[in-house]
Amino acid sequence: MTTPLPSSPHIAIVRFSALGDVVMVAAAIGALRHELPDAKITWFTSPLAYSLLEGLEGVEFLVTDKPHSLSDYRAFYRLLGERRFDVVLAMQANLRINLLYPALRAPLKIGFDRTRARELQWLFCNRSITFRNDHLVDSFLAFVRELTGTPTQAEWTLPLTHDEQAWAKERLVTLPQPLIALHPVSSKAERNWLTPRYAKVIELAVKFFDCGIVITGGHADDERAICERLAQVAPARTLNLCGRTTPKQLAAVLAEADVLIAPDTAAVHLARAVDTPVVGLYAVAPARLTGPYQRTTYCVDRYDEAAREFLGRDPAQLPWNTRVHHAGAMALIEVDEVMQQLARALGDRT
Secondary structure, three states, rough: OOOOOOOOOOEEEEOOOOOHHHHHHHHHHHHHHHHOOOOOEEEEEEEHHHHHOOOOOEEEEEEEOOOOOOHHHHHHHHHHOHHHEEEEEEEEOOOHHHOHHHOOOOOEEEEOOOOOHHHHHHHOOOOOOOOOOOOOOHHHHHHHHHHHOOOOOOOOOOOOOHHHHHHHHHHOEEEEOEEEHHHEOOOOOHOOHHHHHHHHHHHHHHHHHHHEEOOOOOHHHHHHHHHHHHHOHHHHHEEEEEOOOOHHHHHEEEHHOOEEEEOHHHHHHHHHHHHOEEEEEOOOHHHHHOOOOOOOOOOOOOHHHHHHHHHOOOOHHOOOOOOOOOOOOHHHOOOOHHHHHHHHHHHHOO
């Protein structure tokens, strides 16, 4: 660290976007609080993110929607007024968010490296993290390392209350054990596995493990339809909670499960944060980049094969963030691979 910090620095964190991203940022906030326990932390984020993060110890939240118009930017600049910070950790890089950074007055603004500082973020920051081809959580931890000059470890303490935990226990109590959580749908259709293969996994899991199934998901009509279809495979052993949980309730449900099966989606990171093993399904992006942080043991990862088949490239030579945008990528994952990893995860759990 080149510039001494005050003994109790006021640090602004900026991260608005998707639920999975803010779960990963939360791991870095835990590390930051460990390294700088006297710091005052203000996190600028969205209402959806706040519905999960509310109550996070040692953090003040400034909750607002992402700006969409000039009047939104004016309102944000007025909101900040003459407020001052010692440090801004610019943990989001796109033009809509980049234009907020001038409103955050601080002598030190740390942004992404040039590889990841999208849409000219580097113009709005005076320091940057160092690029490494590693997991997204590591990129957020790099902000803490750049600020403190010390190595950091991810630390999750999601603020789940007794009410959320009791809600989950009450709904899951009648399901057989072990309990398998299935979150079948990602926010991007290309990341989704084939619905008939999920159905086959449910059928085989009930047959071989005598288990219960809880299905989780969002509120979109197509997502609800997929979950309802899967809930009918073994209805006596299945609870369908798709579209029926808040973010905190979802985290509480995943904390009760013995294992989660899911594609590349926020539920993976929620499960990691509550220490539930994940059978992650990856082909569009590699698990080493977006999978459950430091817990990819049970993932089925066909990214390298997808890159060779659909991009015609050696995956070792691809830029760090290359995605395989092809409808056939996830179809490379076979049912027997998922069942093998599921058996391993349940065996290790017991």
